[in-house]
Amino acid sequence: MIRLADIVQPTVSQPQTERIALTAIVNTALCVGAGGSSGSLADKPILKNAEGRLVIPASQLKGRLRHECEKLVRALGWPVCESPSAQKMCPQRAGLSETEENEFHRASYQLRPGPGQSHGDYQHHCLVCQLFGNPSLPARLQFSDLVCTEPEESIPEVLRPGVSINRRRRTAEEQKLYFLETSPANAGLRFEGALQLQPPWATINEANEAPNEAAFPFEKALILTGLKHIYALGGGKSAGLGWLTWEIRHDETTVPEEAWARLGNGAKSPDKTESGNPKEGTL
Ligand SMILES: [Zn+2]
Numbered sequence: 001m002i003r004l005a006d007i008v009q010p011t012v013s014q015p016q017t018e019r020i021a022l023t024a025i026v027n028t029a030l031c032v033g034a035g036g037s038s039g040s041l042a043d044k045p046i047l048k049n050a051e052g053r054l055v056i057p058a059s060q061l062k063g064r065l066r067h068e069c070e071k072l073v074r075a076l077g078w079p080v081c082e083s084p085s086a087q088k089m090c091p092q093r094a095g096l097s098e099t100e101e102n103e104f105h106r107a108s109y110q111l112r113p114g115p116g117q118s119h120g121d122y123q124h125h126c127l128v129c130q131l132f133g134n135p136s137l138p139a140r141l142q143f144s145d146l147v148c149t150e151p152e153e154s155i156p157e158v159l160r161p162g163v164s165i166n167r168r169r170r171t172a173e174e175q176k177l178y179f180l181e182t183s184p185a186n187a188g189l190r191f192e193g194a195l196q197l198q199p200p201w202a203t204i205n206e207a208n209e210a211p212n213e214a215a216f217p218f219e220k221a222l223i224l225t226g227l228k229h230i231y232a233l234g235g236g237k238s239a240g241l242g243w244l245t246w247e248i249r250h251d252e253t254t255v256p257e258e259a260w261a262r263l264g265n266g267a268k269s270p271d272k273t274e275s276g277n278p279k280e281g282t283l
Pocket residue numbers: 080081082089090125126127128129130134
């Protein structure tokens with residue numbers, strides 16, 4: 001008799017999709033508007049899902065996080081392409097000088113074609129593109145909407161009046177009174193969602209076509225630091241709306257020490273060489 005448990009399974013380490021649970025605690029009134037929806041007296045009603053729960057859309061979180069990550073990575077000395085224009089993003093990067101373009105030619109940016117991957121010409125993609133994708137590379141990070149844990153009934157409708165200001169005359173515009181719908185202020189509402197992190201792209205070692213050791217697990221360090229820089233979401237942030245704090249479970253915040261070190265060392269990254277011939281990715 002053949003027992004399934006006895007069959008020796010080849011120990012292929014299946015890369016797994018990782019889930020990072022995220023909670024945003026919104027401390028001030030939140031104004032994530034849904035233009036054009038009806039059923040409210042407000043000019044800009046608040047966004048709700050089919051169950052009537054308040055929602056911070058995934059697209060908004062993704063856009064903000066990408067922006068924060070770009071700033072961080074650039075500040076650490078890594079070359080980053082210019083989103084959101086497709087021509088200026090990896091792998092095209094139109095308008096760069098030769099010196100600037102050469103900065104992108106490093107081993108940890110060069111993707112290796114693999115199963116289900118089609119980077120046949122060994123294109124270079126910056127760290128941000130490797131995570132958030134671009135028109136020619138799928139994103140490794142998938143975002144869910146952040147959904148409020150409080151049911152619709154327990155959240156009163158709050159309308160905030162506002163008036164358009166004429167910047168030149170510094171006076172209120174006539175006939176320009178408007179109403180924003182927001183969540184109640186100081187309610188500490190919890191919005192829960194998650195990020196899905198796909199396995200990393202393989203990068204190339206030109207010498208032996210083996211996965212390159214220059215690749216390093218930078219993604220969590222980048223995501224967590226980027227999130228900490230998002231202090232508010234939605235409209236009216238400068239007017240104090242949508243200020244929030246993040247709650248991320250402790251076990252999800254463990255980032256290997258090596259990742260912090262390599263990420264913080266971008267400008268003099270070990271995989272960057274003049275000859276374009278990547279060295280071993282040691283520190
Ligand atoms: Zn890029």
